[in-house]
Amino acid sequence: xxxxxxxxxxxxxxxxxxxxxxxxxxxxxxxxxxxxxxxxxxxxxxxxxxxxxxxxxxxxxxxxxxxxxxxxxxxxxxxxxxxxxxxxxxxxxxxxxxxxxxxxxxxxxxxxxxxxxxxxxxxxxxxxxxxxxxxxxxxxxxxxxxxxxxxxxxxxxxxxxxxxxxxxxxxxxxxxxxxxxxxxxxxxxxxxxxxxxxxxxxxxxxxxxxxxxxxxxxxxxxxxxxxxxxxxxxxxx
Numbered sequence: 001x002x003x004x005x006x007x008x009x010x011x012x013x014x015x016x017x018x019x020x021x022x023x024x025x026x027x028x029x030x031x032x033x034x035x036x037x038x039x040x041x042x043x044x045x046x047x048x049x050x051x052x053x054x055x056x057x058x059x060x061x062x063x064x065x066x067x068x069x070x071x072x073x074x075x076x077x078x079x080x081x082x083x084x085x086x087x088x089x090x091x092x093x094x095x096x097x098x099x100x101x102x103x104x105x106x107x108x109x110x111x112x113x114x115x116x117x118x119x120x121x122x123x124x125x126x127x128x129x130x131x132x133x134x135x136x137x138x139x140x141x142x143x144x145x146x147x148x149x150x151x152x153x154x155x156x157x158x159x160x161x162x163x164x165x166x167x168x169x170x171x172x173x174x175x176x177x178x179x180x181x182x183x184x185x186x187x188x189x190x191x192x193x194x195x196x197x198x199x200x201x202x203x204x205x206x207x208x209x210x211x212x213x214x215x216x217x218x219x220x221x222x223x224x225x226x227x228x229x230x231x232x233x234x235x236x237x
Contacts, residue, residue: 014221015192016214022198024069025103026150028078033103038071039150041197046194048090056145060133060180062193063095063197064126065154066110066164068198070103072152084185092136094129096122098166119168130185137189147191151182155200155209172212179216189223 012053024040035215063069073095076087099112113122124237137147155162155175168174186193195213198208 014195014217016195016210017197019233021126022065022154023196024063024065024072024154024198025067026071027074030071032071033067034199035071035188038075040069041072041075044091044149046146057090057148058137058145059091059148059150060137060189061093062089062185063093063097063151063152063154063198064157065104065152066097066156066161066166067199068096068097068099068155069093069095069152069198070102072141088139089173094114094126094132094133096129098164101164115165119166119174122166123177126178127183128202130181130188134185134188137191142213149182149186149191149193150190151193151195152198153195153210153213154198155206155213156198156211158200158202158205160202161199164199164201172208175209175212176189176216176219177210179213179218180220181216182213183217183220186217193217217218 018224019039021036023038024033025035025043026033026038040061040063044061048057048059050057061072063072071214076091076093078087097112098115102116113125136149148199154164157166157169159165159167182193197210200209209217
């Protein structure tokens, strides 16, 4: 949850949580897909709850895992009692996932993709989703309103992943371009960003995929973040 705190106090505008197990399949009443706690929704709830008095924070969740984040969708679709946090007004969910794939029995958003989708079509579809989300972020925007971008960074999209894998995700360049696309969107909405690891089971390649996404992301946002001294490395233990 500390990842979502105000960058003025943390000194950071982009953060990364190296988490296991993943969380986006966990619903309000069901565990599954290795997920017990819905990490990204815990972060969203914490951040939105902190500023709930003013309502001047919007949250966009970008899920790039191979599998549909059914837990995230289920939580966002729940009706909330009067006076409680209204997910539907404060949070948008973007998911690009393979279909039909796990978790078969749940509802799916209208952006399920075939396993053999070309990377360029995948990235183009993501760009279209970002355009819609940008419009939503700027709609009825308060002068000091912020946008929090939470990235469910599933890396089981790699073609060689044993329980996922889009056929066309074969090069680290693809993950760099994906990071650039995310960075462009964050720049458009002037957001702060937290990346949370979801799936990804080619262990020997996992670090390379993470680094490639960040390389592309920083290529777009690096100068903006460094100007405000919002980049900081955490020393290794």
